[in-house]
Amino acid sequence: MIKGGFHAFQIFWKPSKPAIFFLLAILLGALGISLFFAVSMGSVQISLSDTYRIIFSKMGAPLDIGDISKSTLAIVWNMRLPRVFLGLIVGAGLSMCGSVMQSTVNNPIAEPYVLGISAGATFGATLSIILGFKVMIGLGSFLGALVATVAVLVIASMQGRMTTSSLILSGTVVNALFLAFSNFIISIGANADSVMSIKFWTMGSLAGISWAHLTLPAVVVGIAFLFSLPNTVFLMP
Template sequence: MIAKSKRDITFPYLLLFLCICLGISLLVAVSLGAVKIPIADTYQIIIKQLFHIGNVDHIAKSTIAIIWNMRSPRVIMGLIAGAGLALCGSTMQTTVNNPICEPYILGISAGATFGATLLIILGLKTFIGFGAFLGAIIATIIVLVIASA
């Protein structure tokens, strides 16, 4: 039988700890805002909305609407955007085999700026976002071609 290394044993515990920290962070993020809502009420609202468990009759309908319709979608989109940025950064570092690469060093941000500026000059202000995206894609392709050569 092959003995497991210390790293193999501690990784699941680290992953569990990080997931718990993420859950607590999301709960706190949903609780914070212009309207003061206690974390316990936020937790009860989320559990009631997701699993239909618990009683939220003592919480105002406006508070439930604030948590469920306004804050939760923003926090979830922030989570998705952050995960996407982390995934893209990791993919970029792996692709060019450089642990310190970033969009500014590789010229991807400059490509996006060029694409947006070009469309502004051409008077196509409606498509600035698309121009930035296209400029970043072209710059990325150029970097990948150069890196693979």
């Protein structure tokens, strides 16, 4: 069950169930408002009212959008909205993974950067790009993260029982090592194209996203979410 993030939250506040539902309602409302702002802002500024009309008219609402140009319609519906939704899906997946990680290692402050996992993934992707294996970047990143995870767990448990302090300290060491390795191979073997590719993979981008790209991430995150709630999701009574 996903509980790590909530336990970390309880360190500062122990809310009742009505307070939790109220907080979730506020956060969902803020998410909806931020969605409209994200779609309306960009190199082409589009008013919030036009954004509202375009989105809800496409969803079937009886709103008049005859005064809005076709280019504006395309920008909102075909370019910006898919990016915003994919960012939402990816963010939900990352937050879920972070909570599962906290629950797995029984540490409410555990996260990929603290534990060196992100640094390991960066090293794997960087090494794949430098060596010219660009079709293997995803696999290289995964293997780098896996090696970093194993290294942290091994180092943290060397003195016997793994504690919060040993886990964080081990993650700090592994994080520094993999970042140093990444910077070293960039300095000795990267050209301009490789540096741009490395920056793209480490920073990420939602450029060029269309509605067709949303199906797979949504399905994967949805299935992962269901599997992360074994005590609350039942297929049969």
